[in-house]
Amino acid sequence: LEDPQFTTTDPNAKELLGNAKKLLSENQVIAIPTETVYGLASNALCSEAIQKIYFVKNRPLDNPLIVHISSLKMLKELLPDQIEIPKIYESVIKKFWPGPLTILLPKPESIPLEVTCNQPTVAVRFPSHPIARALISTCGFPLAAPSANASGKPSPTLASHVWTDLNNKIPLIIDGGQCNFGVESTVLDAISSKDPIILRPGGVTFEALVQIPGFENLRVYSKDFIDKKLEMAPTTPGMKYRHYSPNAKVVLIDLDGDRIKARTILKREVRRIKNGGAKKIGILVFTDNINIQNDVQESKIDLNTNTLINDFDLPNNNNTIEYSLGSSIHPEQVAKELFKGLRFLDERKVDYIIVEGIPEMNEGLAVMNRLRKAASTILKE
Ligand code: TXA
Ligand code: MG
Numbered sequence: 586l587e588d589p590q591f592t593t594t595d596p597n598a599k600e601l602l603g604n605a606k607k608l609l610s611e612n613q614v615i616a617i618p619t620e621t622v623y624g625l626a627s628n629a630l631c632s633e634a635i636q637k638i639y640f641v642k643n644r645p646l647d648n649p650l651i652v653h654i655s656s657l658k659m660l661k662e663l664l665p666d667q668i669e670i671p672k673i674y675e676s677v678i679k680k681f682w683p684g685p686l687t688i689l690l691p692k693p694e695s696i697p698l699e700v701t702c703n704q705p706t707v708a709v710r711f712p713s714h715p716i717a718r719a720l721i722s723t724c725g726f727p728l729a730a731p732s733a734n735a736s737g738k739p740s741p742t743l744a745s746h747v748w749t750d751l752n753n754k755i756p757l758i759i760d761g762g763q764c765n766f767g768v769e770s771t772v773l774d775a776i777s778s779k780d781p782i783i784l785r786p787g788g789v790t791f792e793a794l795v796q797i798p799g800f801e802n803l804r805v806y807s808k809d810f811i812d813k814k815l816e817m818a819p820t821t822p823g824m825k826y827r828h829y830s831p832n833a834k835v836v837l838i839d840l841d842g843d844r845i846k847a848r849t850i851l852k853r854e855v856r857r858i859k860n861g862g863a864k865k866i867g868i869l870v871f872t873d874n875i876n877i878q879n880d881v882q883e884s885k886i887d888l889n890t891n892t893l894i895n896d897f898d899l900p901n902n903n904n905t906i907e908y909s910l911g912s913s914i915h916p917e918q919v920a921k922e923l924f925k926g927l928r929f930l931d932e933r934k935v936d937y938i939i940v941e942g943i944p945e946m947n948e949g950l951a952v953m954n955r956l957r958k959a960a961s962t963i964l965k966e
Contacts, residue, residue, distance in 0.1 A: 601759065602723050608756055609634075609724055614641050616733040616747045618761025620714040621685045621769050621788050622740040622924070623747050624653070624730030625755070635699040635729055641754045643736045649702040650729040651687050651770070652709050655721035660709060663695050663727065673775045676797050683713035685770040685788025689777065700729050706777065710770055716761045732769060733758075739829045739924040739959065742767045746928055767921035768951045775800075782806055786951040788920075805950070829924070829959040831931035831938060833867060837960035839942040839953075847941045850964060855905065858937050865904050867930030869923075869940040871913040906933055913941075916949035923952055927959065 593599060608615050612634035614627045625642055627634035629652045639646055654660045657678070660670070670678070674688050687710040692701050701707050712718060721728055732740035735750040744760035751758075771787035773794065780802040783791060795803045836854060840847045855866055908926040911918030930938050940956060943949045957963060 602720060605720055605757060605759060606723050609720075609726075609728070612637070614638055614755050615757040615759070616741075616744070616751065616755060617717055617720060617728075617730070617759050618714055618744070618764060619653075619712045619717045619730075620764060621712075621766045622742055622764050623733040623744065623758075624717070624728075625733040625747075625751070626653070626720075626728040626730040628724075629653070629700060629727040629729035630695060630697065632697040632699050635697055638729060638731060639699075641751060642731065642734065644731060645736065647702045648731075649704055649708065650700050650731050651772075652696065652700060652707055653717065653721055653728045653730055654709060654711050655718045655727075657682075657711075659721070659727060660711075664690075664693050665695075668693055671776050673781065673799050676799065677773070677775075677794065678711075680797065681789050681793075682711040683718065684711070685713075685766050686710065687770045687772045687787075689772070689774040689784075691776070706774070708772060714761065714765075716759060720759075737828065737830055739831060739927045740769060741928075742921070742924050746924070749928070749932075763921070763925070765921065766917075766948075767923055767925070768948070768955060771951075780804055786954050788948075788951070790947045791950055792947055807954075808945075808950075829927070829955050830961075831927045831959070833931055833935045833938045834962070835927070835956070835960045836937060836939045836962045836964065837942060837956050838939070838964050839957075840965065842942075842944050844941070850966070851939060851941060854939055854964070858939075859904075863936040865906065865933065865935040867933065867935035867938040868905060868907045869910050869926050869930070869938060870907045871911065871919070871941070871943070872909055873912045873914060906930065906935060910940075913943040916943060916947050916952055919943060919952050920948040923955060 605615055609628055612628055612631050614625055614637045617624050617626050625638055627638050638650065668691055677686065687708045689706040690709055692705055692707040696707050733747045733751065734740050738750055741747045742764040744758050747758050766788040769787050771783060771789040772785040773781065774784055775781035781800050783805045786805060791803065791805055794800050838847045838850050858866055908929050910922045910926055913919060927938060942953055945953050
């Protein structure tokens with residue numbers, strides 16, 4: 586693992602990186618693209634810069650941040666001689682860095698308390714996005730960065746999402762297009778207890794991690810076990826605070842993959858919510874929905890927005906709007922579209938967003954984790 590060799594002949598790119606570096610060196614906060622979601626970045630070694638992150642996104646002061654590095658050398662420089670990168674992480678680092686995996690390490694003195702909220706551990710990630718990597722290595726210092734949404738909102742996967750939430754609050758948003766993964770990194774803790782544990786499922790899947798030597802007993806927090814003590818502490822991602830919530834109420838139909846039944850319940854819910862007086866309803870749909878091909882065969886997909894122009898067989902369908910998350914048997918597609926879909930429907934001022942669950946396999950685990958947190962109602966019948 587080496588520093589990315591960022592070479593560009595594009596004077597605009599050089600100028601952009603130079604400007605971004607200047608702002609970050611002045612301890613300002615800027616939005617940057619990563620392969621997972623957009624991040625709200627500032628100098629991870631400076632308390633004042635870190636405090637601004639919490640202020641800008643109105644983040645609870647006890648929710649710790651991830652430190653982003655651009656080389657293992659940079660990580661080693663953060664750790665004093667006595668602290669080594671724990672052996673257990675060696676093979677996951679080799680396999681998944683740079684990429685959407687965050688690991689918990691013993692917190693070194695060099696990291697300000699504001700980053701870790703007094704935790705004994707610090708979360709570290711080596712992103713693979715070329716702009717993020719180039720920027721961190723240009724700066725020469727690590728960047729602390731939570732997702733660049735206003736606290737509680739769905740994470741941004743487009744620069745325009747950041748603009749919506751934070752436009753008058755930060756001096757720069759770097760537009761890198763749509764994020765590839767669309768859900769945040771996997772947060773992995775292999776040092777705090779006997780067995781390694783995924784605190785937050787994300788871009789690197791359980792299935793991929795459990796194959797790594799030393800990770801045979803890998804568990805997933807809140808799926809395989811719940812720790813009452815941890816639950817009270819916000820260090821376990823998403824436990825204490827409301828997350829990923831659009832303005833609309835989200836109804837999740839979570840039937841362990843019974844698609845036919847889910848479809849019936851979905852139609853029933855749309856009717857029920859309409860009868861209850863809701864004016865506009867958004868539905869997150871899948872292209873492989875059972876029967877949906879028949880239901881929507883008259884429909885055209887608007888390729889720019891991913892929405893179905895016509896509606897399927899629902900009463901008063903003129904106020905129902907659909908957004909396609911892609912195929913549910915390709916959870917990586919669903920993950921990429923999820924936050925974008927929630928925000929798309931929110932922008933159209935729907936009162937409710939209804940969505941069916943998908944199997945919790947591969948990226949499906951992260952998708953369901955985010956949907957459960959976004960949902961105000963989860964239907965399980
Ligand atoms: O993909 C990502 O991880 C994105 C991009 C920008 O890198 N970042 C991101 O950051 O999702 P944020 O702040 O939205 O989520 C970080 C999560 C938080 O929920 C926090 O609880 C957890 O990581 N975390 C950070 N430090 C921790 C620690 N020392 N112990 C346990 N959890 C920690
Ligand atoms: Mg976040």
